[in-house]
Amino acid sequence: GQQVMQIPQYQHVQEGEDFTTYCNSSTTLSNIQWYKQRPGGHPVFLIQLVKSGEVKKQKRLTFQFGEAKKNSSLHITATQTTDVGTYFCAGPGSGAGSYQLTFGKGTKLSVIP
Amino acid sequence: EPEVTQTPSHQVTQMGQEVILRCVPISNHLYFYWYRQILGQKVEFLVSFYNNEISEKSEIFDDQFSVERPDGSNFTLKIRSTKLEDSAMYFCASSEAYPGRSSYNEQFFGPGTRLTVL
Numbered sequence: 001g002q003q004v005m006q007i008p009q010y011q012h013v014q015e016g017e018d019f020t021t022y023c024n025s026s027t028t029l030s031n032i033q034w035y036k037q038r039p040g041g042h043p044v045f046l047i048q049l050v051k052s053g054e055v056k057k058q059k060r061l062t063f064q065f066g067e068a069k070k071n072s073s074l075h076i077t078a079t080q081t082t083d084v085g086t087y088f089c090a091g092p093g094s095g096a097g098s099y100q101l102t103f104g105k106g107t108k109l110s111v112i113p
Numbered sequence: 114e115p116e117v118t119q120t121p122s123h124q125v126t127q128m129g130q131e132v133i134l135r136c137v138p139i140s141n142h143l144y145f146y147w148y149r150q151i152l153g154q155k156v157e158f159l160v161s162f163y164n165n166e167i168s169e170k171s172e173i174f175d176d177q178f179s180v181e182r183p184d185g186s187n188f189t190l191k192i193r194s195t196k197l198e199d200s201a202m203y204f205c206a207s208s209e210a211y212p213g214r215s216s217y218n219e220q221f222f223g224p225g226t227r228l229t230v231l
Binding site for chain 2: 033035037041042043044088090093098099101106
């Protein structure tokens with residue numbers, strides 16, 4: 001079945017440093033979504049990327065979708081303590097018109113003040 | 114802002130007992146989902162529901178699991194005979210469209226029910 005892999009599993013950064021998490025799918029994706037889960041919280045939608053090579057920005061966050069639509073990245077510039085949490089990428093299932101989201105294992109970000 | 118709600122927030126049960134987890138999706142959404150997350154692990158898809166029937170389910174969603182939309186607002190997950198390994202956080206989610214579409218299909222997650230099976 002489809003697999004979504006994410007690295008690194010953990011990242012500890014000093015406040016103000018940059019952070020990047022990478023996501024790779026075993027299959028081509030129609031779209032990819034990114035979610036953030038704060039400690040003890042639930043996943044919260046950040047963004048969806050649809051087009052090959054698409055780049056979207058949200059303030060200090062930059063999201064990219066690869067040309068082959070099999071990989072994606074999230075980059076945070078100048079991390080803040082409010083960025084703490086686990087960042088998941090998620091893609092739809094491999095079947096046509098799939099109703100499920102397959103999540104990566106997530107990257108847990110710790111920010112040292 | 115509309116949100117998905119779930120009850121209870123924490124459920125403790127004995128192995129072999131039946132549990133029902135409840136969710137109220139966002140009112141104008143058409144697609145409903147259950148996910149689970151074992152502590153410290155990734156979010157795993159269980160089942161999706163559309164037009165009053167299951168549209169897709171994972172290997173985890175075996176005969177012990179069932180879903181129901183008993184009225185116009187509630188969406189429930191029943192586990193018939195709980196096992197120790199069912200202990201996890203269960204998230205309900207809803208969306209306007211399904212993930213396989215390229216158009217906007219953000220999933221809104223509820224706060225979760227923490228299920229502890231003893």
